[in-house]
Amino acid sequence: MPLAFAVVLAMGIQMGVLLSSQPKLGSSKNMSPIDxxxxxxxxxxxxxxxxxxxxxxxxxxxxxxLDPHSIYIPKPELSDVNNQIKGSFDGIGLEFFEVFDTATVVSVLDGGPSKLVGITKGDKLVSIDDSLVAGKNYSEERLRSKLRGEGGTKVKVGVKRRGQKEIKYFEITRGKVLVSSIVSSYMIDQNIGYIKVERFSETVADDLHRSLEKLNSLGMKKLIFDLRGNGGGVLDIAVQMVDEFLDEKKLVVYTKGRVYPRQDYYESKPGLFEKGEMCVLIDEESASASEIFAGALQDYDRATIVGRRSFGKGLVQEQYMLSDSSGLRITVARYYTPSGRCIQKSYSDGQENYYHEMLNRFTKGELTNKDSIKITDTTRYYTVSGRVVYGGGGIMPDQFVPIDTAEINFSISGLSNYRIQEAGYQFAINYNRVFSVQDFTVAEKLLDYSVEKLSIEQKNLLGKKLEMLSAKILYDDNYYYKLINQTDMDVLKALEVLKKK
Structure with a gap:
């Protein structure tokens, strides 16, 4: 009786507040129930x-x-999303970081409008047009919106430069800023080159071609190709990039969907590095186009894959503009590597669990122990030499390298990563040199923290971080990655593999 009474009472509450039934709103014959x-x-x-x-x-x-990669993009965000794919945007061509409440220039893009008028690394942004921005705790998004605008329009920027009392003012004409998706390209030694690709934008295939030309001219015989942290991009661009490394007319990838029949993508032209030994670096953040690239080279035994299991995104999206200028990106197909693998991981447990899977890899030991990797699709696929490979959850590396747990677990009570970054940049600006272990007395003042509290391991890691951050301000990305790669376990493993061949 109590349960029945509760049900009747609930129904009574719902029914009791209804007015009498109302007529329909105009004609709804052609409207969906949602409309x-x-x-x-x-x-x-x-x-x-x-x-x-x-x-x-x-x-x-x-x-x-639907699936985790079918998404809605609101109108205010669509331009930034498209710019990442295009590899360009309208703006003034600088990057900044907030140091002690003031946006400080940490990078000036070559050939960009800021470079042309003379803005340099370390300049502090004091004003933008008529607005004072120094010490105002402006969000990065708000500052960026003030600096960006249509090509051909002007913006007046006031900066405070180290060693100068007066504020310098620059009138900058906004223009098309090209952002290279290749953040580093250099020779590690006389024979081995290194290229790091950040994303598969529409311009990166041309950037890669130029990088390969440069490294070939310097005597490159072997190559480390770094796709760690690369979340993907444009499928056609991935095919063009694979084309630089495969000979003959080989299948690179194929796609299939409910509406779209199978479509094969082949390499189409001679590449600049079809014969030299290669290692491709991947990790748990390498996804989509990165996995197309790594999967194709693995299937043809063209490269040794080094690192950890990749993300596992094997879905292809198309983007559509809606009537209000927002965007709809929906999955239309799956892609398959040349051996027939679909590397999409399962999303049957919902989107929240899908993205938590990254955390699960860490807690279950997969990122530190190869034997903890769980193969979800036990179907056996074969490379051209007959090696067994698997799909259904990412690209498995040929050479496993555990994640650096010291970096993950690095934390100091009372000292945030933001504060460390701030101190590293400020050190470079104030002293115009790369941080070294002799500079901890200065660092303590910038950090407002006594390093005597730290263990030897913590102090070493802190010193390494400050060294990298100060180098990033003072030099180009190649110098920065040269420093990082000296102790990078994935790079060291790749060097070991290449030197044995």
Missing amino acids: EALAYISAKYVDTIDISSLNEKGIEALLQQ
């Missing part, structure tokens, strides 16, 4: 609501029933 519901809400709901916001949430709720 009808929104129309009734807009016309009749008791409070004023933002229908456009409700529309966005409705679209997002629909997409959550």
Whole structure:
């Protein structure tokens, strides 16, 4: 009886507040139930609501029933998303970081508008047009929106430069800023080159071609190709990049979907590095186009894959512009490596668990112990030499390298990573040199922290971080990566592999 009474009471509450049945709103013959519901809400709901916001949430709720990579992109965010794919944007061509409440220039892009007028690393942004921005705790997004704008428009920037009392003012004409997706390209030794690719943007294939030409001219015989942290990009660009490393007319990848029949992508032209020994570095953040690249070279036994299991994104999206200039990116196909592998990991347990899978890899020991890797698809695929490879959850490396747990576990009570970054940049600006162990007395003042509290391991790691950060301000990315790679376990393993061949 109590349960029955509760049900009746609940129904009574629901029914008791209804007015009499109302006629329909105009003609709804061609409307879907979702459109009808929104129309009734807009016309009749008791409070004023933002229908456009409700529309966005409705679209997002629909997409959550599909897969984790079908997404809605609101209009304000669409331009930035597209710029990442294009490899360019309209702006003034500088990067900044907030140091002691003031945005400080940490990079000036070669050939960009800021470089042309004379802005340099270490300059502190004091004003933008008529707005004072120094010491105002402006968010990065707000500062960026003030600096960016349509090509051809002007912005006046005031900067404080080290060693100069007066504020310097620059009138900068915004223009097209090209952002290279290859962040480092240099010779590690007389024979071995190194290339790090950050994303597969529309311009990166040309950047790669130029990098290979440069390294070949310097005598490169072997190559380390770094895709760690590379979340992917454009499928066609991945195919063009693989083309630089495979001979003959080989299949690079193929796609299949419900609407789209199988489409094969082949290499089409001679490449610049078709014969030399290669290692490709991957990790748990290497995804999508990175996995197409690594999977193709692995299937043809063209490169040794070094690192840890990749992310496992084997889905292909198309992007559509909606009527309000927002974007819809939906999955239309799966891609398969030349041996037939689909490396998409399962998302049947929901999107939250899908992204938590990265944390699960760490807690279950997979990132530190090769034997802890769980193969979800036991179907056996074969490389051209007959080696067994697997799909269904990422590209498995040929040479496993455990993650550096010292870096992950590095934490100092009372000292945030942000504060360390701030101190590293400030050291470079104030002293115009790379941090070394002799500089800890200075670092203590910048950090407002006594390093005597630290263990030897913590002090060494802190010193290494400050060295890298100060180098990043003073020199180009190649110098920065040369320093990092001296102790990078993945790079050292790749060097070991290449020197044995």
